Amino acid sequence: MKTQHNCTRSFINALALRKWLTEKLLPEIMKKPTMSTRDILSEVRKTWRLEISLDKGYAVRRMAFDKIHGTYKEQYARIIDYAAKIARRNPGATSLVTHAGGRFERMYVSFPACTNNFRYCRPLICVDRAHLKGHNTNQILTAVGRDANGQFFPIAIAMVEKECQKIWLWFLGLVLEDLGGRQASISAIMKKQHDPADYVDDCYKPSTFLKHYSGEVHGTNSPNQWPVTGLAPLLPPPL
Structure with a gap:
């Protein structure tokens, strides 16, 4: 008969269901709404000495938040x-x-x-x-x-x-x-x-600015090149 055992203890338990974990952790998550997935893994390890995967921890957190705030579809419905x-x-x-x-x-x-x-x-x-x-x-x-x-x-x-x-x-x-x-x-x-x-707005665009100033203003040359109209010359305003 063998009196000494050298087998190791395993803390990994696939039977720790997501629904069960969600129900157990829901009060704690409600008190700590900023609880992360790794916080959940740590809480499960400390309370039940169980190791769960990161995916299962994320799923538990998601299910808890759905219970607290409603599901994704339920939130958009309101x-x-x-x-x-x-x-x-x-x-x-x-x-x-x-x-x-x-x-x-x-x-x-x-x-x-x-x-x-x-x-x-x-x-x-x-x-x-x-x-x-x-x-x-x-x-x-x-x-x-x-x-x-x-x-x-x-x-x-x-x-x-x-x-x-x-x-x-x-x-x-x-x-x-x-x-x-x-x-x-x-x-x-x-x-x-x-x-x-x-x-x-269109009023600020360069194209609108160019439309307002699309007409050309031509300069004038020296007076000796101005055409003579033939009209009587005007007197200056009175001093």
Whole structure:
């Protein structure tokens, strides 16, 4: 009979189901909404002395967030209600959702607490975009100002299907309306690969400028080369 064993203990348990782990970890995730996948792996290791894969940890986190916030589809099903709630809670806010064929397209939000107080900021608007992570492949467009302390001051934000000239014009048009309408002049700092003329109103484009001054103004030569009209010469104004 063998009295000594040299076999190792395995902490990997494939029977630790995602649903069971989600139910056990849900209260902890609700208390710590920023809990990452690796935090979940660490919590499982500490509480049950189990090793689960990174994929299973991610799935548990995703299932927990679906229970807390609703699934991906459930959240988009309420996005129009969400926009309406923003408008009701913030009179004067712009909360706009567009859709095509019953499918979400883009959303724009600005709050009067931001747009009304922009007049106290420096007369400069910075715009940028960023990709969303996760299931959503849309992009975020933002417009911010700079306050008297040199800090960023939020003006408006939008979630759009992609970045292109048409959508930038849509976004910037809404921003200008929320700030009180179009101004007489505009200055822009652009990336090298962008042409500012593609993003401004037609009245600012060089082509419009050239149309206004398309007629030629010809100079005159010296007086001795002027033609004689034959009319009586005029007297100067009285002194």
